Amino acid sequence: MGFLNHTFSEVYARRNNWLTAVDVRVKLLYIVLLLAINLLTKNISIPVFFLSVSFGLLLMVKVPFTAILRSMLLPLSFAIFILLIRGLHEGEKVWLSLSFAGYKLVLKEEGLWNGLQTCSKVLGGISLVILLSFTTTISQLCAGLKWFHVPNTIVDLLALMYRYIFLFLDEVDTMWTAQKTRLGHTSWGKTLKSSGILGGMLVIRAFARAEQTYEAMHARGYEGGRILTARLPSWRKKEYIFVIGIIFVMSFLIYTRNMQVW
């Protein structure tokens, strides 16, 4: 479970730099609109542009290249998978033919081109999401979602779940190691039984912690209302310029027919 500790962390979002200082509402608006552009565009260069700009911005604020790559690894392998599948199945014109383990693999031009388009959209979209997650903390995100009138129950649950995931991960990690050292994972059957015990312990601990948390919240005056009360300041000139900027970009892309809206 160690991989989660590497990727699932706010360490970069907590840093002080110009990207983390950008208002969360602007970031959310940008990401949603850029994701829409990424989906609607017919031009392959736009997702590639998003990918390179996101990479560039993250490197500029000193997020290590390996950390970005680690986050991109799964979607990247997915993108390559799609490229291969479409290349193998779609089209007529042969681009490359080779033999692999007794199978004749034929990659076709049309399929590869379609695959490349989907591939670029996957990578472009994921890079935008990573840009948001590496520069925004969960508390900022919750405040931004509240401003966009996402129901309080969802925002409160998001904050609660996110807060306790790390705690439970640590507890599970400790129990997992303890089970391993006591030969609890030596066979497949034992792994299943140990996983069941671990899951059961998790439910029991979640229940106990929920009671403790409620008592602590009640002591602080919670009676079933909102948990998060943070409010964002009103927009400044800078934020208005950012929003006008993205509206201008979208209008330009629609006008130049790079985006297929209807």
Next chain:
Amino acid sequence: MSRIISVFTLVFSLFFAATNTAYAMHITEGILPIQWVLTWFAVSAPFVGIGVYHVKRKKRKMPSYLPLVGMLGAAVFVFSCFPIPVIALNGMATSHPCGTGLSAVLLGPFVSVLIAAIALLIQALFLAHGGLTTLGGNIFSMGILGSFSGYFAFKIAQRCRLPLFWCGFLAGMVSDLFTYLGTSIELGLLVIGKGGSFLKATAEIFGVFMMTSQGVLCIVEGIVVGFVLVFVYKRKPGILLQLGLTKDDTRPVQI
């Protein structure tokens, strides 16, 4: 056709082996075209809305309900991160359970959809697993289909007076199966208008899911959920009683 499926399976297996951890149940960012993005959001939104209503209503009667849902949601999220070795790839890769079967059994189907939606949002944002534009589609497959199928499987098994382990096993297995079926349907729908057959594409994708790691994973998740419920019943039977899984604390449940 069998040859195409073989090649597909080969590439799929290599993909799993290359990524080491197999995450096949979520559709990644950028895959779904805009019309399907909007459709799946429209389909999923009412279920999430009803989930919110359920939590709000219960919170009014019992203020401790929100922390309870939050904690169990976090616990189920962590449960869904358990690495399970894929036998088909001789342990070269690990997969992970969905967790929706367990959350549906513990919290009910609508609250489970809400929990799944939040978990999917966290995964999309902080693990680059799934996506924001595919969130609606993933809520449909994992949240809605996974939760409701798991919940009804558990209830039917209880009605048939099956032991607690088998009730949990069916909930875990059926919810996993339906999650993959949902993902297959969503991907299969993409061939409509491109000269492909929806049913054939869905069946092929679902077949590939089952042939690689996920078929075994469904059974594995069922066994683990069964063990989880039995363990909780043995250690703290009051929890299952409070969540409404067992009715009478004085009468022992067959495990």
